Amino acid sequence: MQKRLVRKIDLEILLSQIKLHPSPKPSLEQYTIPADVAATILYIAAYTYNDIIDKTVIDLGCGTGRLALGAAFLGAKQVVGVDIGRTAVRTAYKNSEKTGLKNKVQWVITDINAIHGKFNTVLQNPPFGVQRRKADRKFLEKALEVGDRIYTLHKSFHKGKAFIKKLKASRTNTIPVFPSNFVKKFVEGHNGRIKAVYAMLMTIPHMFNFHTKRKHEFVVDLHVIEGKTKCTV
Numbered sequence: 119m120q121k122r123l124v125r126k127i128d129l130e131i132l133l134s135q136i137k138l139h140p141s142p143k144p145s146l147e148q149y150t151i152p153a154d155v156a157a158t159i160l161y162i163a164a165y166t167y168n169d170i171i172d173k174t175v176i177d178l179g180c181g182t183g184r185l186a187l188g189a190a191f192l193g194a195k196q197v198v199g200v201d202i203g204r205t206a207v208r209t210a211y212k213n214s215e216k217t218g219l220k221n222k223v224q225w226v227i228t229d230i231n232a233i234h235g236k237f238n239t240v241l242q243n244p245p246f247g248v249q250r251r252k253a254d255r256k257f258l259e260k261a262l263e264v265g266d267r268i269y270t271l272h273k274s275f276h277k278g279k280a281f282i283k284k285l286k287a288s289r290t291n292t293i294p295v296f297p298s299n300f301v302k303k304f305v306e307g308h309n310g311r312i313k314a315v316y317a318m319l320m321t322i323p324h325m326f327n328f329h330t331k332r333k334h335e336f337v338v339d340l341h342v343i344e345g346k347t348k349c350t351v
């Protein structure tokens with residue numbers, strides 16, 4: 119377990135070794151989170167809110183494992199990665215072997231609906247509902263059911279050149295923002311509370327037909343949420 123503070127650059131190097139999904143399906147929005155964005159989320163969770171080291175962590179819709187493996191690398195007590203995609207989870211397992219973290223993460227191939235139990239921390243980069251409307255709601259609901267503290271990414275309503283320029287110039291690569299009405303209402307309707315929201319820039323290569331540019335750059339909001347459960351393990 120890592121007791122010392124891990125340098126962000128070392129975390130980013132580890133995450134960049136984690137292979138992307140070899141055949142991503144647009145219907146499941148199977149793109150892989152960029153290493154820099156994953157490192158920023160994990161760094162905030164671990165060192166701003168103390169929600170990773172010695173904690174039980176679940177990564178819902180883990181894909182090829184960047185968030186789960188990053189949590190294990192930072193010193194989580196127990197990590198579970200869950201995804202409906204067999205190839206995604208197989209790749210995640212191979213990534214865990216490659217990074218020497220094989221014994222630190224349990225991988226499960228299933229729909230998140232099948233997940234029960236309590237975890238200190240949920241990490242998730244869910245489908246944004248671009249392909250299947252409301253796909254993100256199911257993830258939020260499950261996270262609020264099983265998690266004490268939730269780190270969840272959603273498409274931001276902040277956009278425009280000036281905002282992106284400000285984000286690029288920011289030292290932390292984040293800007294604190296207000297939550298969207300939808301997320302706020304949804305979380306409060308499920309007895310959760312939004313503690314903070316950080317806007318960040320996501321850049322992914324052209325990978326699906328509906329991507330019209332060589333690279334796709336957009337703003338996402340990381341929501342830090344206190345769930346309704348209290349995990350006692």
Ligand SMILES: C[S@@+](CC[C@H](N)C(=O)[O-])C[C@H]1O[C@@H](n2cnc3c(N)ncnc32)[C@H](O)[C@@H]1O
Pocket residue numbers: 146147148149150151178179180181182183184185200201202203206228229230231242243244245246
């Ligand atoms: C945007 S990708 C994120 C992957 C990974 N967490 C990352 O950030 O690199 C969303 C993931 O959710 C998974 N997914 C979609 N619907 C799911 C469901 N109902 N149950 C479990 N996983 C699901 C997809 O297979 C995909 O890997």
